[in-house]
Amino acid sequence: MKTCSNCHASIEDNLNFCPACGAAQAPAQRQYQQPQQPPQYQQPPQYGQTPPPQYGQQTPPQYGQTPPQYGQQTPPPPQGDAFTQFTNTKDTTFEYDPADIEQNKLLAALSYIGILFLVPLFAASGSKFARFHANQGLLLCIGWVALAIVSFIVNLIFGLISLTFIATLVNWLLRIALIGAAIFGFVNAYQGKAKELPLIGSLKLIK
Numbered sequence: 001m002k003t004c005s006n007c008h009a010s011i012e013d014n015l016n017f018c019p020a021c022g023a024a025q026a027p028a029q030r031q032y033q034q035p036q037q038p039p040q041y042q043q044p045p046q047y048g049q050t051p052p053p054q055y056g057q058q059t060p061p062q063y064g065q066t067p068p069q070y071g072q073q074t075p076p077p078p079q080g081d082a083f084t085q086f087t088n089t090k091d092t093t094f095e096y097d098p099a100d101i102e103q104n105k106l107l108a109a110l111s112y113i114g115i116l117f118l119v120p121l122f123a124a125s126g127s128k129f130a131r132f133h134a135n136q137g138l139l140l141c142i143g144w145v146a147l148a149i150v151s152f153i154v155n156l157i158f159g160l161i162s163l164t165f166i167a168t169l170v171n172w173l174l175r176i177a178l179i180g181a182a183i184f185g186f187v188n189a190y191q192g193k194a195k196e197l198p199l200i201g202s203l204k205l206i207k
Contacts, residue, residue, distance in 0.1 A: 087184060089196040096129045101192040104130040108189040111137030112182040114144075121206065133189045135206035136197050140182055143200065147174050 002011050006023035017024055093101070104127040107120040111130075117137030124130035154167045181197050188195045196202055 087198060089198055089201055091193065091195045092132075093192070093194045096132075096194055098192075100127050100129045101194075103127070105189055105192045108133035109186050111189065112140060112186040113137075115141060117141060129194060131206055132194050133185065135204060136185050136201060138205055139197065139200045139203055140178060140185070143178050143181075147171070147178065 002013055003009070004011055004018040004021065004023060006018060007021040009018060009020040011018055104120065104124045107124050107127075108130045110119045111117040111121075111133040117134045117140075120127070120130035121134040151167075151171050154171075181200075185195075185197055
């Protein structure tokens with residue numbers, strides 16, 4: 001409804017003259033409505049491009065990420081040859097404080113030289129890293145003592161027969177294995193790693 005400009009009577013919008021006074025009326029103005037814009041087209045990602053993450057999704061890790069920090073577990077290394085798999089023992093370096101490792105890695109390396117495993121055990125008794133390698137050194141020391149006892153018994157029993165050569169060969173192979181394990185542990189301790197020795201490293205005599 002609109003109002004007459006002369007007598008102010010109510011007039012319908014489609015009438016151009018007032019039915020009360022006959023005065024001509026101006027046509028009603030229509031409000032201009034802005035046309036709606038069509039939705040914008042989003043171009044799909046090209047080949048080789050990673051689409052942007054949606055809400056609630058995590059961005060996948062990219063190449064060249066920083067290595068895990070203290071307290072984060074190290075991912076397992078890739079598989080290699082038989083020797084690599086044999087020496088690829090459990091690595092628990094992430095469980096130890098970097099400051100503790102840096103301060104006591106030299107003492108920890110002494111654990112693999114005979115009975116010198118007692119040095120880090122008493123000199124750095126509060127170091128978790130040093131006690132780990134002292135335990136490894138103790139296991140090696142027990143291995144040397146066991147080998148000496150078994151060698152003595154074998155030589156005592158088979159000393160007069162032809163099996164002496166076989167017993168000597170096995171004895172030297174075991175000695176070489178223990179020496180290799182000692183070098184393996186010494187290098188890991190000196191480099192600040194807490195890797196278990198092959199076969200015997202999982203045994204915990206010193207906690």
